[in-house]
Amino acid sequence: MSYVLEDSPALLLVDIQEGLSLHQDYYGGTRNNPDAEANAGKLLDHWRAQGWPIFHIQHCSTENSSPLRPGQPLHNFQEVVKPIGGEPIVQKSVNSGFIGTDLEKQLRGADITQVVVAGLTTDHCVSTTTRMAANLGFDTLLVHDATATYSKEGHNGETYPAQLVHDTAIASLKDEFATVVSVEEILTVEPVEK
Amino acid sequence: MSYVLEDSPALLLVDIQEGLSLHQDYYGGTRNNPDAEANAGKLLDHWRAQGWPIFHIQHCSTENSSPLRPGQPLHNFQEVVKPIGGEPIVQKSVNSGFIGTDLEKQLRGADITQVVVAGLTTDHCVSTTTRMAANLGFDTLLVHDATATYSKEGHNGETYPAQLVHDTAIASLKDEFATVVSVEEILTVEPVEK
Numbered sequence: 001m002s003y004v005l006e007d008s009p010a011l012l013l014v015d016i017q018e019g020l021s022l023h024q025d026y027y028g029g030t031r032n033n034p035d036a037e038a039n040a041g042k043l044l045d046h047w048r049a050q051g052w053p054i055f056h057i058q059h060c061s062t063e064n065s066s067p068l069r070p071g072q073p074l075h076n077f078q079e080v081v082k083p084i085g086g087e088p089i090v091q092k093s094v095n096s097g098f099i100g101t102d103l104e105k106q107l108r109g110a111d112i113t114q115v116v117v118a119g120l121t122t123d124h125c126v127s128t129t130t131r132m133a134a135n136l137g138f139d140t141l142l143v144h145d146a147t148a149t150y151s152k153e154g155h156n157g158e159t160y161p162a163q164l165v166h167d168t169a170i171a172s173l174k175d176e177f178a179t180v181v182s183v184e185e186i187l188t189v190e191p192v193e194k
Numbered sequence: 195m196s197y198v199l200e201d202s203p204a205l206l207l208v209d210i211q212e213g214l215s216l217h218q219d220y221y222g223g224t225r226n227n228p229d230a231e232a233n234a235g236k237l238l239d240h241w242r243a244q245g246w247p248i249f250h251i252q253h254c255s256t257e258n259s260s261p262l263r264p265g266q267p268l269h270n271f272q273e274v275v276k277p278i279g280g281e282p283i284v285q286k287s288v289n290s291g292f293i294g295t296d297l298e299k300q301l302r303g304a305d306i307t308q309v310v311v312a313g314l315t316t317d318h319c320v321s322t323t324t325r326m327a328a329n330l331g332f333d334t335l336l337v338h339d340a341t342a343t344y345s346k347e348g349h350n351g352e353t354y355p356a357q358l359v360h361d362t363a364i365a366s367l368k369d370e371f372a373t374v375v376s377v378e379e380i381l382t383v384e385p386v387e388k
Binding site: 094095096099123124127128131132134135136144152153154155156158160164165167168169170171172174176177180 | 288289290293317318321322325326328329330338346347348349350352354358359361362363364365366368370371374
């Protein structure tokens with residue numbers, strides 16, 4: 001695998017909110033990769049240490065019963081990735097971080113051409129945000145071990161385990177939309193000047 | 195499964211071009227559902243008979259080696275879904291039918307609120323177009339047996355067969371982004387007034 005990490009790529013942390021860890025019943029399945037949040041926290045620490053741009057994307061569900069509805073206690077960001085200082089928070093009400101938000105405008109305004117995506121869940125909001133980032137022309141990296149998802153039931157009635165949903169979702173994103181990397185790879189690669 | 199088919203939903207036929215059937219080697223894998231194109235043709239015949247709106251989405255690759263690059267013989271629509279008369283063709287150069295095109299504007303201009311998606315490939319352009327349609331607020335139906343895809347290699351080196359990639363991609367879209375239906379269901383359901 002080869003890729004170039006630019007100097008000052010943007011980190012997009014997608015929906016790492018308490019409801020997506022602490023209210024698994026709502027999502028109707030079992031989850032994979034319990035380390036996703038801690039790994040996203042490692043990315044965040046690294047980005048802060050480097051002084052690179054960070055965008056905290058927060059899902060604001062319009063569903064009455066959703067734990068991610070604003071005002072619900074589990075709507076908050078998880079402790080390990082809580083925004084500090086003036087780090088921008090991008091609130092959205094659909095899966096894509098780019099629809100109904102000014103995320104694209106903020107990225108272009110800051111002359112950002114490369115984004116690194118992590119968060120929850122792999123095949124819903126992370127996949128949709130990754131696809132749109134790539135289709136909008138951003139060089140897009142996806143950090144596979146800083147994402148996680150839930151098992152899913154297919155239209156054929158079959159249940160697909162969370163790890164399989166995660167792995168196939170990433171296989172569909174790989175190369176077509178994003179360069180797929182691990183946290184360790186990101187933390188150790190030497191960035192280059194744009 | 196329950197859903198309402200509106201009177202005059204739009205059919206979005208995604209990338210049913212010769213290159214995606216006749217140049218499988220380029221896509222580096224094996225394909226599932228050889229009936230996808232014929233099934234999409236049945237949808238198209240039905241839409242024409244009903245006089246409902248149809249949008250032919252055509253991928254115009256900017257990759258030199260792609261069979262879907264304009265000017266290449268396999269860039270053409272497959273015979274079974276060839277546009278006729280003034281049926282609109284929406285040309286795109288990325289996965290989403292909504293990025294770099296006026297598809298959203300055309301749908302809103304025609305007061306269309308429901309879209310039915312079929313085409314190639316399930317987990318790339320069909321999935322991305324379905325996700326964006328839903329996130330832009332269109333009531334979105336996905337016709338599972340009028341789509342198909344290729345096997346994929348994961349970041350872990352594992353190969354996922356085309357049918358599994360197809361099924362898990364649809365499981366991730368189901369309910370979150372789209373109501374998943376079969377061609378037969380669409381052809382036999384009674385539409386209701388908006």
